[in-house]
Amino acid sequence: MTAPITGRRRRGISLAGLSLGCIRVGRAVARRNRALGALLRFLWRPLKLFLMPVFEHKNPNAYENWIAKYDRLLPADRAAIVRHVALMPRQPEFVLLLPADPAALTPLRGSLASLRDQIYARWRAIVLVCGPISASEKHALEGAIAADARLHLVITEAEGVFDPGAASLSPAAQSAADFAVPLMPGDRLAAQALYELAAEINAYPETALLYADEDRLDDGGKRYAPYFKPDFDPDLLLAQNYLTGLTAYRLDLVTRIGGLPGTDAASCWHEVALAASAEAGFARIRHIQSVLCHRRREDPLSARAAAEAAAHDHAAVARHLARCAIPAAIVPAAEENRFRLRWNLPTPAPLVSVIIPTRDRAELLAQCLEGLLTRTDYPAIEVIIADNDSREPATAALYARLAADGRVRILPMPGPFNYSRLNNRAVAAAAGDVLLLLNNDIDVIAPHWLGEMVAHAIRPEIGAVGAKLLYANDTIQHAGVILGMGWPEGVAGHYYCFEKRNAPGAFDLLRVTRSTSAVTAACLAVRKSVFLEAGGFDEENLTVAFNDVDLCLRIQARGYRNLWTPDAELYHFESATRGKDLGGEKAQRFYAEIAYMRARWGDILDRDPYWNPNLSLSSGARDLAPFPRRPKPWLAFPPETVRDDPAARDAAPRWPHQRLLTTPE
Numbered sequence: 227m228t229a230p231i232t233g234r235r236r237r238g239i240s241l242a243g244l245s246l247g248c249i250r251v252g253r254a255v256a257r258r259n260r261a262l263g264a265l266l267r268f269l270w271r272p273l274k275l276f277l278m279p280v281f282e283h284k285n286p287n288a289y290e291n292w293i294a295k296y297d298r299l300l301p302a303d304r305a306a307i308v309r310h311v312a313l314m315p316r317q318p319e320f321v322l323l324l325p326a327d328p329a330a331l332t333p334l335r336g337s338l339a340s341l342r343d344q345i346y347a348r349w350r351a352i353v354l355v356c357g358p359i360s361a362s363e364k365h366a367l368e369g370a371i372a373a374d375a376r377l378h379l380v381i382t383e384a385e386g387v388f389d390p391g392a393a394s395l396s397p398a399a400q401s402a403a404d405f406a407v408p409l410m411p412g413d414r415l416a417a418q419a420l421y422e423l424a425a426e427i428n429a430y431p432e433t434a435l436l437y438a439d440e441d442r443l444d445d446g447g448k449r450y451a452p453y454f455k456p457d458f459d460p461d462l463l464l465a466q467n468y469l470t471g472l473t474a475y476r477l478d479l480v481t482r483i484g485g486l487p488g489t490d491a492a493s494c495w496h497e498v499a500l501a502a503s504a505e506a507g508f509a510r511i512r513h514i515q516s517v518l519c520h521r522r523r524e525d526p527l528s529a530r531a532a533a534e535a536a537a538h539d540h541a542a543v544a545r546h547l548a549r550c551a552i553p554a555a556i557v558p559a560a561e562e563n564r565f566r567l568r569w570n571l572p573t574p575a576p577l578v579s580v581i582i583p584t585r586d587r588a589e590l591l592a593q594c595l596e597g598l599l600t601r602t603d604y605p606a607i608e609v610i611i612a613d614n615d616s617r618e619p620a621t622a623a624l625y626a627r628l629a630a631d632g633r634v635r636i637l638p639m640p641g642p643f644n645y646s647r648l649n650n651r652a653v654a655a656a657a658g659d660v661l662l663l664l665n666n667d668i669d670v671i672a673p674h675w676l677g678e679m680v681a682h683a684i685r686p687e688i689g690a691v692g693a694k695l696l697y698a699n700d701t702i703q704h705a706g707v708i709l710g711m712g713w714p715e716g717v718a719g720h721y722y723c724f725e726k727r728n729a730p731g732a733f734d735l736l737r738v739t740r741s742t743s744a745v746t747a748a749c750l751a752v753r754k755s756v757f758l759e760a761g762g763f764d765e766e767n768l769t770v771a772f773n774d775v776d777l778c779l780r781i782q783a784r785g786y787r788n789l790w791t792p793d794a795e796l797y798h799f800e801s802a803t804r805g806k807d808l809g810g811e812k813a814q815r816f817y818a819e820i821a822y823m824r825a826r827w828g829d830i831l832d833r834d835p836y837w838n839p840n841l842s843l844s845s846g847a848r849d850l851a852p853f854p855r856r857p858k859p860w861l862a863f864p865p866e867t868v869r870d871d872p873a874a875r876d877a878a879p880r881w882p883h884q885r886l887l888t889t890p891e
Contacts, residue, residue: 288849288850289441289449289450289452289850290448290449292850293449295853296853296854297517299417299418303418303858303860303861304345304417306860306861307345307346307418307421307860308345309860310421310425310859310860311345311346311421311424314424314425314428315428316424316427316428316431317348317424318348318404318405318423318424318427319348319349319350319404319405320348320349320350320404320405320406320407320420320423320474321349321350321351321352321405321406321407321477322341322349322350322351322352322406322407322408322409323351323352323354323406323407323408323409323486324337324338324351324352324353324354324408324409324410324411325354325355325356325410325411325488325489325490326353326354326355326367326411327411328355328359328360328363328364328366328367329363330411331366331367331370333411333412333522334353334370334411334412335370336412336414336522337409337411337412337413337414337415338351338353338370338371338374338377339414340413340414340415340416340417341374341376341377341415342373342374343417344415344417344419344420344421345417345418345420345421346418346420346421346423346424348420348424349376349407349420350376350377350378351376351377351378352378352379352380353367353370353371353377353378353379353380354380354382354488355367355379355380355381355382356382356488356489359381364379364381367379382488404427404476404477405423405427405436405474405475405476405477406474406475406476406477406480406486407420407423407472407473407474407475408473408475408486408495409472409519410490410521410522411490411522412443412521412522413471413472413519413520413521413522414443414519414520414521415472415518415519415520416516416517416518416519416520418518418860419438419472419518419519421860422438422514422516422518422859423436423438423472423474423514425859425860426512426514426859430512432509432510433476433510433511433512434475434476434479434502434505434506434507434510434511435469435473435474435475435476435479435502435503435506435510435511435512436473436474436511436512436513436514437455437468437469437470437471437472437473437474437511437512437513437514438471438472438473438513438514438515438516438517438518438519439452439453439454439455439471439514439515439516439517439518439519439838439840440452440453440455440470440471440472440517440518440519440520440521441453441517441519441520441521442520442521442522442523442524443520443521443522443523444523445523449517449520452517452840453468453471453733454515454517454838454840454841454848455468455513455515455838456513456740456741456835456836456837456838457513457835457836458503458508458511458513459740459741459836460503460508460741460787461738461739461740461741461787461789462735462738462739462740462741463499463500463503464500464543464546464567464739465566465567465734465738465739465740466496466733466734466738467492467495467496467499467500468733469499469503470495470521471518471519471521472514472518472519473499475502476506479502479505479506480502482505483498483501483502483505484501486498491538492535492538492539493535493538493539493541493542494542496539496542496543497542497543497545497546500542500543500546501546501549504546504550515838515839515840515856516840516856517840532563533563535563536563536564536565540556540565543556543565544556547567553569553570554567554568554569554570555567555568555570556568559737561730561737564737566738566739566793567739568678568681569681569682569685570681571677571680571681571684572684574605574606575604575605575606575677575680576606576658576659576660576680576684577606577607577608577657577658577659577660578604578606578607578608578658578660578661578662578676578680578751579608579610579652579653579656579657579658579660579661579662579754580598580607580608580609580610580662580664581610581612581649581652581653581656581661581662581663581664582594582595582609582610582611582612582664582665582666583612583614583639583645583648583649583652583665583666584611584612584613584614584616584666585613585614585615585616585643586616586617586618586620586621587621587666587667588618588620588621588623588624589620590666590667590799591611591621591624591666592624593669594664594665594666594667594668594669595609595628595634597668597669597670598664598670599631599633599634601670601673602670602673602675602676603673603674603676603677604676604677604680606658607633607676608633608634608635608656608657608658609633609634609635610635610637610652610655610656611625611628611634611635611636611637612637612639612648612649612651612652613625613636613637613638613639614639614640614641614643614648615640615641635655637651637652637655639651639652643769643770644765644769644770645747645763645769645770645773646762646763646764646765646768646769646773647763647765647769649663649747649762649763650762650763650765653754653757653758653762656754658754659684659753659754659755660680660683660684660751660752660753660754661751661752661753661754661757662676662679662680662749662750662751663747663748663749663750663751663752663774664748664749665747665748665749665798667748667798667799667800668695668748668749668796668797668798668799669796669797669798669799670796671696671795671796671797672795674793674794675693675793675794675795675796676751676794678791678793678794679691679693679749679751679791679794680751682739682751682789682791683751683752683753684753687786687787688786688787688788688789689752689756689760689778689781689782689784689786689787689788689789690744690745690750690751690752690756690777690778690781690786690788690789691745691750691751691752691788691789691790691791692704692706692707692742692745692746692749692750692788692789692790692791693745693749693790693791693794693795693796694736694790694791694792694793694794694795694796695746695748695749695795695796695797695798696727696795696796696797696798697724697797697798697799697800698797698799700726700727701724701725701726701727702720702722702723702724702725702726702727702729702736703720703723703798703800704720704721704723704745704746704748704749704798705720705721705722705723705725705731705736705790705792705846706720706721706740706742706744706745706790706836707719707720707721707742707743707744707745707746707774707775707778708720708721708742708743708834708836708837708843708846709743709744709775709830709831709832709833709834709837710831710832710833710834710837710843711843711844711845711846712843712844713832713843713844714832715820715824716820716831716843717772717775717820717823717824717831718744718772718775718831719843719845719846720746720846721742721790721846722735722736722846722847722848723845723846723847725847732848736792737792738792739789739790739791739792739793740789740790740836741787741788741789741790741836742788742789742790742836743778743779743782743788743834743835743836743837744774744775744778744779744782744788745774745778745788745789745790746774747773747774747777748798748800749794749796749798750774752781756781756784756786757777759784760777760780760781760783760784761780762777763776763777764776764777767819767822767826768819768822768823769815769819770815770816770819771815771816771819771820772819772820772823775823776823776826776827779827779830832855839851839854839855839856840854840855840856
């Protein structure tokens with residue numbers, strides 16, 4: 227969708243672009259010269275308190291203002307897109323599938339109008355009617371599509387699946403078509419939507435499935451409720467179908483999964499998304515981090531309709547679990563009309579080595595151990611207490627009482643506090659196949675938490691698993707880690723910190739198990755073999771802070787996915803033993819660890835695959851970014867020499883997950 231161009235938008239882009247350019251130059255200089263980098267960071271810290279709020283979008287019209295600045299096409303943008311299309315070595319053709327209700331043509335007309343406005347012209351659309359239709363309704367539909375030869379009306383009496391590459395187009399059109407793009411009546415595509423699909427396919431020819439971000443249209447055509455999605459996440463897709471809006475399927479993939487539904491039923495499309503993603507494979511799924519589909523506002527469902535929809539979705543996910551032999555069962559969730567997956571534990575359950583570094587504060591450790599040893603229902607636990615120079619009599623008395631419990635071992639580890647070293651030495655003494663790294667200021671809430679974490683940790687594709695940690699006032703302390711928080715110098719921060727305990731979060735993201743780049747080691751489960759494969763904690767450079775983020779990134783670099791589950795809830799009285807890093811030598815050490823993380827992981831910290839570049843890195847509350855961190859593809863497409871050279875193209879990191887795989891040690 228387009229809108230009038232204003233001088234204000236030009237100034238907004240200029241200011242944002244200038245700021246982003248200066249930040250990039252400064253960080254490039256900082257990476258080359260460590261001393262100069264330290265000086266630049268010192269100067270930046272006070273400046274950002276004044277500069278960053280200038281760009282923030284937190285007023286009631288935030289999204290409307292953001293659209294006006296960053297999501298409108300200038301004539302120069304359209305011209306650049308046309309030039310880019312002309313340079314594309316491959317120009318795929320898209321077949322769009324629109325189920326139609328003959329009795330409600332207004333939404334369909336809006337969708338068709340957005341197709342006619344596409345800058346990329348290689349597309350055909352099938353308007354599909356399943357079931358009986360009267361002559362007058364047929365005549366009305368034919369009138370709606372008569373103006374464009376690329377529109378085709380297909381009427382079938384049978385409901386069910388439909389293969390857009392089978393018999394709907396002429397043989398010539400079938401042979402030219404590459405991707406099927408299903409839309410729902412009322413969906414409207416941004417004018418550059420199909421171009422962005424084509425650009426992504428040219429950049430990554432192996433792509434089999436693409437999806438984009440989306441928002442909603444109210445009855446007056448105003449955009450609201452943007453869903454800035456994460457990159458592909460199989461666990462999130464099991465919980466909800468977020469591959470909605472603009473999604474493109476390679477035609478041979480459509481054929482392999484048995485076609486596409488001829489309906490707009492949500493459960494049918496959830497099952498299609500699950501089947502297609504499993505068939506395509508992780509590396510052939512691409513996410514375009516831009517709002518390219520504007521969806522019609524949904525009316526609230528009645529209680530009966532909501533229950534029926536949930537039942538159909540439950541059945542669709544159950545069929546997928548059975549089809550793919552996924553070792554999980556569907557169980558009811560606490561909220562009405564919701565379910566969750568419970569992953570299977572083997573019998574006997576694997577031994578878990580719980581590692582707790584501590585120094586005095588016996589009352590905290592006693593509370594932690596009481597919850598772990600008496601209020602946790604997991605059957606196979608050993609506890610290793612890594613004691614770092616405890617001296618208080620209360621601690622000695624606690625240790626004397628623990629001596630009678632054969633599940634507990636106390637390993638004295640004297641010397642300066644080094645969290646990484648304490649854990650690494652304890653891991654070396656651990657007998658369990660699964661490690662649970664646990665702070666001494668954790669308290670158990672419900673007995674099933676450890677079984678939930680271990681069931682995920684033993685999945686072959688999973689690395690580190692994190693829990694839902696709460697402050698004492700029942701607000702969220704940890705729901706996963708976001709890379710780059712505190713951008714442009716930051717390393718990481720927590721998702722939805724200080725949100726209420728039972729808050730669903732935007733798009734229910736606080737209620738579902740999902741992938742995350744990192745989790746906090748305050749409560750982290752991981753297979754011992756994976757921990758050792760990643761090299762354990764960095765004892766030299768990260769003695770206190772960010773060692774868990776570094777470990778998770780090294781785990782992810784080896785092809786594992788890190789996971790956060792809301793179904794393991796605990797209290798965390800954060801850093802109660804060690805205290806806060808407020809100044810002096812602690813501050814120097816803290817900033818040195820920031821510098822090390824930025825030097826080691828570089829741009830990876832600013833490209834978290836599970837945190838959209840249109841979201842702010844000032845907080846984890848899904849505020850809009852000061853300006854999008856994703857470059858416009860028509861302004862940043864690679865030169866001809868790179869695109870036409872397979873070796874150069876294949877050597878370039880394909881997306882953040884694969885970029886991690888090529889990061890040097």
